[in-house]
Amino acid sequence: MNFVQPIRDLEKISEVRTYLADKNKRDELLFCFGIYTGLRISDILTVKVQDVYGKDYFYVVEQKTKRAKQRSKKYTVRKRIPIVTKLKKLITNYCEGLRMSDYLFKSRQGKNRPITRVRAYDILRNAAQHCGLKEIGTHTLRKTFGYLVYHENDKDVALLQDIFNHSAPYITLKYIGVNQDAIDEAYSALNDLKI
Template identity: 50%
Template sequence: MNFVQPIRDPEVIREIKRFLKEKSHRNYILFLVGINSGLRISDILPLRVQDAKKPYFNLRETKTNKQKRIDMTAALRKELNEYIQEKEDHEYLFASRKGINKPIGRSMAYKILREAAAHVNLDDIGTHTLRKTFGYHFYQQTKDVALLQEIFNHSDPKVTLRYIGINQDSMDKAMKKFKI
């Protein structure tokens, strides 16, 4: 498995949003949910319209089997309300075109993200990039590694910082300043 990175540059995020919204509203919303919730792709894909009608996501994590509640940002809430307007409660948020009321799979989510990444010339991108992007920007805005560690259910703050690429940023910055 390749090691993926968060999307650090807000301009790149804006361009990906624009690109995805132009191509597919579903794909745009998938990206928004991922970068605004910190949820794993395995917890995003099974979401249904009824799950998006509350001001939070309430779910049992697939990986940990732990109950989790994540409040939605106001911007995400607004976008989701618009997206689900004509949809039925039982429908999947990210419905596949294959079969009747089935969600897209992990491989389709990966293809969507890879296409957007190619558009902005990014490498090291995968479905986990969404979660890492959330974490990176959450940390940059709050500097609260303990809270982020709790959100991600990590055992140690060092794990969280390495996970979101902060350690890599620090090393890169130090190497740029290094002189002999």
């Protein structure tokens, strides 16, 4: 299994989005949906139009944590996912003409089925190659969400740890690709404290 990275550069994120928008609106929405929700691709692909259309938030039972909780006999927990305004606009525009029972990321093959994980990977890999990015996969969307939230919320690792359901802060930091430069910068900031 290859280790994938978040997309750290906002201009690159915009470039990938533009490339996907020019190719296919569904693929643009897939990219933005992952970056704005932080969900795993397995959870994204199960979303139907009725789950998100015209809503401010939606609920999801995460597939990975659901299996772990079932093994440990704990209750299944539904996770509440806010739909940010930018994503809501994309969803509204994209869903025109779709039935409420349609999968949001509907495959063109067969009846009402979502695209596969492999197809989602191919979409992202092709866009990444076109935009000069490496170490990209479907998990890049979730990691990019984490990286952006981390940097936009005063590097609140506890918040991200809770969102991702990680057991320790260092796991979250490693997961979102915080590099040695960021660690060094955090230590350097201690010099400015008046203690």
